[in-house]
Amino acid sequence: xxxxxxxxxxxxxxxxxxxxxxxxxxxxxxxxxxxxxxxxxxxxxxxxxxxxxxxxxxxxxxxxxxxxxxxxxxxxxxxxxxxxxxxxxxxxxxxxxxxxxxxxxxxxxxxxxxxxxxxxxxxxxxxxxxxxxxxxxxxxxxxxxxxxxxxxxxxxxxxxxxxxxxxxxxxxxxxxxxxxxxxxxxxxxxxxxxxxxxxxxxxxxxxxxxxxxxxxxxxxxxxxxxxxxxxxxxxxxxxxxxxxxxxxxxxxxxxxxxxxxxxxxxxxxxxxxxxxxxxxxxxxxxxxxxxxxxxxxxxxxxxxxxxxxxxxxxxxxxxxxxxxxxxxxxxxxxxxxxxxxxxxxxxxxxxxxxxxxxxxxxxxxxxxxxxxxxxxxxxxxxxxxxxxxxxxxx
Amino acid sequence: xxxxxxxxxxxxxxxxxxxxxxxxxxxxxxxxxxxxxxxxxxxxxxxxxxxxxxxxxxxxxxxxxxxxxxxxxxxxxxxxxxxxxxxxxxxxxxxxxxxxxxxxxxxxxxxxxxxxxxxxxxxxxxxxxxxxxxxxxxxxxxxxxxxxxxxxxxxxxxxxxxxxxxxxxxxxxxxxxxxxxxxxxxxxxxxxxxxxxxxxxxxxxxxxxxxxxxxxxxxxxxxxxxxxxxxxxxxxxxxxxxxxxxxxxxxxxxxxxxxxxxxxxxxxxxxxxxxxxxxxxxxxxxxxxxxxxxxxxxxxxxxxxxxxxxxx
Numbered sequence: 001x002x003x004x005x006x007x008x009x010x011x012x013x014x015x016x017x018x019x020x021x022x023x024x025x026x027x028x029x030x031x032x033x034x035x036x037x038x039x040x041x042x043x044x045x046x047x048x049x050x051x052x053x054x055x056x057x058x059x060x061x062x063x064x065x066x067x068x069x070x071x072x073x074x075x076x077x078x079x080x081x082x083x084x085x086x087x088x089x090x091x092x093x094x095x096x097x098x099x100x101x102x103x104x105x106x107x108x109x110x111x112x113x114x115x116x117x118x119x120x121x122x123x124x125x126x127x128x129x130x131x132x133x134x135x136x137x138x139x140x141x142x143x144x145x146x147x148x149x150x151x152x153x154x155x156x157x158x159x160x161x162x163x164x165x166x167x168x169x170x171x172x173x174x175x176x177x178x179x180x181x182x183x184x185x186x187x188x189x190x191x192x193x194x195x196x197x198x199x200x201x202x203x204x205x206x207x208x209x210x211x212x213x214x215x216x217x218x219x220x221x222x223x224x225x226x227x228x229x230x231x232x233x234x235x236x237x238x239x240x241x242x243x244x245x246x247x248x249x250x251x252x253x254x255x256x257x258x259x260x261x262x263x264x265x266x267x268x269x270x271x272x273x274x275x276x277x278x279x280x281x282x283x284x285x286x287x288x289x290x291x292x293x294x295x296x297x298x299x300x301x302x303x304x305x306x307x308x309x310x311x312x313x314x315x316x317x318x319x320x321x322x323x324x325x326x327x328x329x330x331x332x333x334x335x336x337x338x339x340x341x342x343x344x345x346x347x348x349x350x351x352x353x354x355x356x357x358x359x360x361x362x363x364x365x366x367x368x369x370x371x372x373x374x375x376x377x378x379x380x381x382x383x384x385x386x387x388x389x390x391x392x393x394x
Numbered sequence: 395x396x397x398x399x400x401x402x403x404x405x406x407x408x409x410x411x412x413x414x415x416x417x418x419x420x421x422x423x424x425x426x427x428x429x430x431x432x433x434x435x436x437x438x439x440x441x442x443x444x445x446x447x448x449x450x451x452x453x454x455x456x457x458x459x460x461x462x463x464x465x466x467x468x469x470x471x472x473x474x475x476x477x478x479x480x481x482x483x484x485x486x487x488x489x490x491x492x493x494x495x496x497x498x499x500x501x502x503x504x505x506x507x508x509x510x511x512x513x514x515x516x517x518x519x520x521x522x523x524x525x526x527x528x529x530x531x532x533x534x535x536x537x538x539x540x541x542x543x544x545x546x547x548x549x550x551x552x553x554x555x556x557x558x559x560x561x562x563x564x565x566x567x568x569x570x571x572x573x574x575x576x577x578x579x580x581x582x583x584x585x586x587x588x589x590x591x592x593x594x595x596x597x598x599x600x601x602x603x604x605x606x607x608x609x610x611x612x613x614x615x616x617x618x619x620x621x622x623x624x625x626x627x628x629x630x631x632x633x634x635x636x637x638x639x640x641x642x643x644x645x646x647x648x649x650x651x652x653x654x655x656x657x658x659x660x661x662x663x664x665x666x667x668x669x670x671x672x673x674x675x676x677x678x679x680x681x682x683x684x685x686x687x688x689x690x691x692x693x694x695x696x697x698x699x700x701x702x703x704x705x706x
Contacts, residue, residue: 014599092430117599119670125432
């Protein structure tokens with residue numbers, strides 16, 4: 001059968017961000033997929049190296065609007081790992097509350113988008129309406145609906161006012177009945193079952209091989225969660241369960257996310273009720289030379305930051321690895337063999353967040369070849385030599 | 395004079411002008427109900443008209459690899475077919491103007507808008523449009539089978555008549571087989587309209603509106619108008635075939651408007667409470683589930699006719 005190439009992206013109604021998926025199709029069946037990232041590289045790592053340690057927190061908060069707490073969380077942990085220090089107990093709880101609130105709104109956002117991708121716009125609108133309630137809670141607690149600006153190396157910038165806690169708890173309790181109703185509507189919908197079950201199979205072995213993270217791995221039966229594996233914040237101080245399903249398909253990923261929202265609500269409520277007193281900040285004055293790593297379980301999986309300090313007030317090197325970077329290659333295992341209709345929801349099922357993932361990608365002029373690091377250095381040196389020769393500099 | 399009357403009927407009332415105005419109103423109802431279901435406010439009454447006029451003012455781009463004449467004529471063909479259906483239905487309902495076999499003509503004409511979409515998509519030469527056109531073709535094959543069985547049942551129940559005037563006089567919904575075929579026909583109408591769950595051919599988030607992808611400006615506006623007029627014409631067809639036709643004497647006006655709005659809202663609610671199915675699932679649904687049920691309803695209707703049991 002004749003093969004043709006269908007491109008999803010760089011600008012496509014399916015994706016909110018510029019990203020290119022080249023699907024090689026035979027009729028309606030996808031036989032191969034090629035993923036190209038690098039359409040929106042913003043050089044945040046370099047920007048971060050030009051800011052001091054406190055300013056960097058705000059820059060990397062703007063890597064992504066949805067996981068706007070995950071990156072500062074991982075970054076502050078990396079900086080604290082350089083010194084090394086333990087943050088005060090109250091700051092740990094506050095960080096956990098903000099991070100879990102973010103997980104709830106991120107998962108609701110994914111549900112809305114997944115509904116939209118399936119042509120189920122009612123779910124889209126309802127989920128985003130419900131998400132507003134969570135954003136209200138976040139506004140009560142942090143003063144901001146998104147980009148909370150709560151984190152700083154050594155603690156948190158802003159305390160949670162104890163007067164606000166009853167209102168926040170009331171708002172969170174008010175979410176649960178609506179969430180229950182949506183859960184019932186989603187889990188009992190026969191057409192959704194028909195659309196989501198048995199497609200985009202990522203087996204347990206493949207999930208391990210591709211180093212899948214977050215809900216993508218947990219839906220394939222790989223119990224992998226930084227919050228449980230290497231507890232930080234207040235995650236070892238409250239009682240919660242890691243959600244793991246064995247179904248390996250898109251349906252499994254949807255179920256994992258749905259049930260994780262309940263766990264997150266549980267964590268936020270427990271933390272708010274048992275918020276310990278004390279300091280919220282260590283007031284770190286200087287960062288000694290050294291290296292540090294920090295990880296945080298973002299809504300999409302583990303976000304990992306590496307920071308190197310040379311004793312000045314700026315990071316000498318800051319490396320960001322977002323979870324989607326690890327989850328994108330799993331598409332190679334899940335998409336081929338499915339139909340175009342299924343391919344779109346499989347692409348969306350890893351909850352891709354491209355702004356976190358963006359890397360600079362350099363292609364040859366014909367667009368065929370993707371250059372690696374060593375080749376880029378060689379090209380750069382050749383160009384410099386050429387310019388020098390033209391200008392007559394030895 | 396006869397010819398002037400028919401030209402007037404086709405162009406002004408109940409043809410083009412009337413159908414378009416009420417069609418745009420129907421899309422407003424669609425958008426408003428959709429918005430209310432989705433916790434939104436919805437557009438003002440004139441919004442569909444504004445959208446249409448705005449599209450008319452946009453640049454018309456014609457793809458270089460496409461066939462120009464076919465690409466531009468496809469929307470017109472679709473629109474004319476729907477207007478013709480509307481004219482025939484209203485003439486039959488209002489003044490009893492009919493000819494033998496007009497039901498069959500209407501059934502044929504109703505396929506033409508889908509064919510026009512397919513032809514237009516294929517003429518544009520875009521791979522996504524081709525995918526959309528092939529999906530549209532599969533969808534036509536899928537829903538036409540149960541739809542035709544439904545029509546056969548209608549003909550049987552109305553005393554072997556293929557004249558719309560006589561069919562409109564018998565409310566077929568008043569029996570078991572009538573209810574079954576009416577529901578099945580409603581689902582087929584959903585597919586004909588290209589509404590969720592059967593909007594596989596357009597599938598915005600999969601193939602970017604499929605056949606429409608290369609359309610812009612006036613041709614796109616004409617396609618939108620075709621969809622709007624279909625949203626008006628197809629419920630009227632359902633009322634004529636199953637619900638005892640249109641009646642404009644006394645309280646009949648209110649009853650007719652209610653019937654129309656009820657069907658319209660039902661279609662919109664189905665659209666908003668379902669995700670899109672895959673094309674293979676759609677074909678399976680129509681062939682393996684709806685077609686046998688429609689056939690069973692037909693057999694029931696045959697028994698009802700033989701033993702003179704009116705409720706079968």
